[in-house]
Amino acid sequence: MxxxxxxxxxxxxxxxxxxxxxxxxxxxxxxxxxxxxxxxxxxxxxxxxxxxxxxxxxxxxxxxxxxxxxxxxxxxxxxxxxxxxxxxxxxxxxxxxxxxxxxxxxxxxxxxxxxxxxxxxxxxxxxxxxxxxxxxxxxxxxxxxxxxxxxxxxxxxxxxxxxxxxxxxxxxxxxxxxxxxxxxxxxxxxxxxxxxxxxxxxxxxxxATPENSTVDAINQKIYRVAKGKKTGLAIKLISEGNWKQVLMFTRTKHGANKLCKNLISANVSAAAIHGNKSQGARTKALAGFKNGSVRVLVATDIAARGLDIPLLPHVINFEIPNISEDYVHRIGRTGRAGASGEAISLVSADETSYLRDIEKLLGFRIESDIIEGFEPDPNASTEPEKRQQRPSRNAPRRNSNPRNSSGNNPRRQHNKRRN
CATH class of the missing domain: 3.40.50.300 (P-loop containing nucleotide triphosphate hydrolases)
Known part of the structure; x- marks a missing residue:
């Protein structure tokens, strides 16, 4: 047609x-x-x-x-x-x-x-x-x-x-x-x-679904890693793979800022995009990512929603989401328009239950591996530090963001919601 x-x-x-x-x-x-x-x-x-x-x-x-x-x-x-x-x-x-x-x-x-x-x-x-x-x-x-x-x-x-x-x-x-x-x-x-x-x-x-399904178009892989070694592993993967354009996800705004700072300290050009950033900063970060001056764009789920980044080759879940559907949205940023894509998740012990929920949604187990020098902590608890619950969608807006764990007071949180 x-x-x-x-x-x-x-x-x-x-x-x-x-x-x-x-x-x-x-x-x-x-x-x-x-x-x-x-x-x-x-x-x-x-x-x-x-x-x-x-x-x-x-x-x-x-x-x-x-x-x-x-x-x-x-x-x-x-x-x-x-x-x-x-x-x-x-x-x-x-x-x-x-x-x-x-x-x-x-x-x-x-x-x-x-x-x-x-x-x-x-x-x-x-x-x-x-x-x-x-x-x-x-x-x-x-x-x-x-x-x-x-x-x-x-x-x-x-x-x-x-x-x-x-x-x-x-x-x-x-x-x-x-x-x-x-x-x-x-x-x-x-x-x-x-x-x-x-x-x-x-x-x-x-x-309608994309021409290529998530499974067919995207190579998904998990690296089991100690929580404190995630940044080092991410830098190793990006540097040794000579990856030029990587979208990385964190669960919180604070986590995005911290990761961005650590990447820059390791001479990996990066920018963060989330709700606390001004519109000018968000626009500049996205433009830099598209023109190649920014190698890694670190984002939270809400900030990344709707981003149009064609032919994105790599997505890294620095922290896997606590809401399974968000995993599909995240990795769907790559593998578009018939192109292949790679989605890597760095999973620590406390994210075990999140991973189990994601694999249940997908209907299969994702290939898992361990890289020498970045092994998971055998003594770490598999319980989530803080399992965030999705609130009622009819609740007042100032309390309605299930992913805002930045500790902001309700009035400030409500004000930021005014898009």
């Missing part, structure tokens, strides 16, 4: 061709036709499947076919959980709308709102936003959602994980009752289906 057979306009096909795409991905093939028909869609698709184009292309076509009002009120709203994902979705909207008469903008927290406000006042058809900044500007009467025709919730599962349920409910009350709704999520969990029931109307359900 080609893009020509999906019913897209010549203007959009021209933009697609300019990007070098010829064949739609499975999620694009399944989602674009029902969206063009004006139907609500509930789609399951992970990052790397082409899902952004799956809703952006038909959204742009529907808006371009409608009447363009002189004041250009916001007619399509795309909600994303993180600043980085918002910026990437906006970049896609800009690229695909090059040959249609539509204006777009992106708003998110962590940066001065004035340039965003100026952009909005010039008239915007498509708005990409994180919930916090969107509500802030609506409350300031800078922005109205009264003309929304299409509402998109991108990575809805992560928005629930990050405690945005109440914000989503507030936003829903601000948009017209008559609208088209599109919801994209990595999974069709119970919570996602419950959220969908309150937003979508008789949705078409579509599901």
């Amino acid at each position: 080609s893009f020509n057979s999906l019913g897209l306009s010549q203007a959009l096909l021209k933009a697609i061709s300019k990007k070098g795409y010829t064949t739609p991905s499975p999620i694009q093939e399944k989602a674009i036709p029902p969206i063009l028909e004006g139907k609500d869609v509930l789609a399951s698709a992970q990052t790397g499947t082409g899902k952004t184009a799956g809703f952006t292309l038909p959204l742009l076509q529907l808006l371009s076919q409608g009447q363009t009002l002189r004041q250009r009120p916001v007619r399509a709203l795309i909600l994303t959980p993180t600043r980085e994902l918002a910026a990437q979705v906006y970049a896609n909207v800009k690229e695909y709308s090059e040959f249609v008469d539509l204006r777009s903008a992106v708003i998110f927290g962590g940066v001065n709102q004035n340039p965003q406000v100026t952009h909005l006042r010039q008239g915007v058809d498509v708005l990409v936003a994180t919930p916090g900044r969107l509500l802030d500007l609506c409350n300031q009467k800078v922005l109205s959602l009264a003309n929304i025709e299409i509402l998109v919730l991108d990575e809805a599962d992560r928005m629930l994980d990050m405690g945005f349920l109440r914000d989503i409910e507030r936003i829903i009350k601000m948009v017209p009752a008559k609208r088209q709704n599109l919801m994209f999520s990595a999974t069709f969990s119970h919570d996602i289906k419950k959220l969908a029931q309150g937003i979508l109307r008789h949705p078409v359900m579509v599901e």
Whole structure:
């Protein structure tokens, strides 16, 4: 199948061709036709499947076919959980709308709102936003959602994980009752289906996985190691393997900062990306990682969600996640678009139960090895230091981040949540 057979306009096909795409991905093939028909869609698709184009292309076509009002009120709203994902979705909207008469903008927290406000006042058809900044500007009467025709919730599962349920409910009350709704999520969990029931109307359900499954595309390996020797082992693997681009995961922001500092001390260029970093620092770190000036990007799960890093060869779980599904999200950063990838996990004794849960989810045992000089501690306890429980997703937002173990007080934690 080609893009020509999906019913897209010549203007959009021209933009697609300019990007070098010829064949739609499975999620694009399944989602674009029902969206063009004006139907609500509930789609399951992970990052790397082409899902952004799956809703952006038909959204742009529907808006371009409608009447363009002189004041250009916001007619399509795309909600994303993180600043980085918002910026990437906006970049896609800009690229695909090059040959249609539509204006777009992106708003998110962590940066001065004035340039965003100026952009909005010039008239915007498509708005990409994180919930916090969107509500802030609506409350300031800078922005109205009264003309929304299409509402998109991108990575809805992560928005629930990050405690945005109440914000989503507030936003829903601000948009017209008559609208088209599109919801994209990595999974069709119970919570996602419950959220969908309150937003979508008789949705078409579509599901697609990457062309290569996690097992087929990614070489997974575990190194059993003493907790205090993890940094040394990571440096050895990166240096001896001459790895040029490595995404490393920690469970906490403090752990990311500490690891980054230790890597730099060992002459391995590194940068950390997490919620406590300013937007400028996060953008600079990601840009350095992409252009090769930063060899290792150390990230927490939430900060890494939605990062678009094509053909990433190596992922290292410096600390494996205590939530099994996050392991799949992490290693899914590599092995994309038919390329091979390597995912290595450094597992200490206290992470034994986390590993057992991950292997249960995968349905197989991951190959394990020990490197001389970095052996595991035979006397270490296999009990987790502190097993973090996922709170109720209906709990107040300031207590809703299951991965924030930085010890911040509730008020500061709530403020940082305003993306």
